[in-house]
Amino acid sequence: MPTVKSLAENQSEALAEIGAIARQVGWGAIDILRSYYRGDSNEGDLEIKDKKDGPVTAADLAANRHILKNLQTALSHEDFGYLSEETYQGESVAKDWVWIIDPLDGTRDFINKTGEYALHIALTYKKRPMLAIVGIPEAEKLYFAIKGQGTFVETRDGTQEPRRVSTRNQIEDLAMIASRSHRDLRLNTMLERMPFKERHYMGSVGGKISTILEQKCDVYISLSGKTAPKDWDFAAPELVLTEAGGKFTSFEGNDLTYNNADVSQWGGLMASNGHCHQELYTLATNLLAEIDREST
Known part of the structure; x- marks a missing residue:
């Protein structure tokens, strides 16, 4: 070395x-x-x-x-x-x-x-x-x-x-990627109601982010349930995405922080090519509120 x-x-x-x-x-x-x-x-x-x-x-x-x-x-x-x-x-x-x-x-x-x-x-x-x-x-x-x-x-x-990430800038033109296995009913319902052009599913956060870097997909959405992703799931994928022009935030639009007392990343996370990012997490938040009202 x-x-x-x-x-x-x-x-x-x-x-x-x-x-x-x-x-x-x-x-x-x-x-x-x-x-x-x-x-x-x-x-x-x-x-x-x-x-x-x-x-x-x-x-x-x-x-x-x-x-x-x-x-x-x-x-x-x-x-x-x-x-x-x-x-x-x-x-x-x-x-x-x-x-x-x-x-x-x-x-x-x-x-x-x-x-x-x-x-x-x-x-x-x-x-x-x-x-x-x-x-x-x-x-x-x-x-x-x-x-x-x-x-x-x-x-x-x-x-x-x-x-660099893709230049697609309309939600209806975007390809979404989500976890193959870590999805509950709430997340599935939300994803189904978002008007994406394509939906893909695969394992590994790093693998999913690589599809955005290769311009095959544009959006990755994560939503914690009984458990949550951890710091090591997101820290490296976040930077390779954002340095390629994308965005990686909570549904509230906040940057993630790492090495806190709790390494779990609770709540909703939106990673995208950046062009519809705020519109996407606002839509996701509104859809979750709608889904939660329907379940009560």
Whole structure:
């Protein structure tokens, strides 16, 4: 791993160097995940275990170990905190700069072999993302962004290309994407009443956001129920979307914050190409109120 400048010395240059390290670490984690996914060599046993928020596999844990070990080794000169799905102990991290990591987003899809799983690595500063990586292992693509520097996609050969969201600007022309499995009746009813041109469903938040970056879809909607998505589901996807020109907010139009006492992201979330964003979350809020009145 190369040495890097201190964030205190030159933040912009340091973030670019840290980003290069994070991409290298991300590709290594992608290789680990793909090896488990295919059952290669000695890494075929997923050792699936159930935990409170869903299953965890040997692949989650192996990728997590790789990410933490390599980031901590390469960046030991910085006072970073680390918040990972697989090591979270129920408390926020008392640091300004915190890595938020999901080594395997979409574990159920990984187990079910849908191919719809992703890798999330984000570096946050005072609860907001500054650097992000979203890896899509089965596409062998790695999306990355640094605050204020745009979003790019890197392929296995090192080729990098910028990514921008679509220019579609009428709700009736938009393609929506939502979770394949994390949908209750309330969310389904709301989605059915929104006048989208197309509706798609898939696993992994990172995977869904990648479809917006590739201009295949335009809107992703999440709504918590008995449980809620966590910081590691959103931190990296948010930045790669917003740096590509999109928007990612609550239904109230507020930015999300991360590394709070509660890592759950409760309520409604709207991610879009940005052109109808306020209109969309206003419509969603009104539809939910209508649905709730009908159910009482």
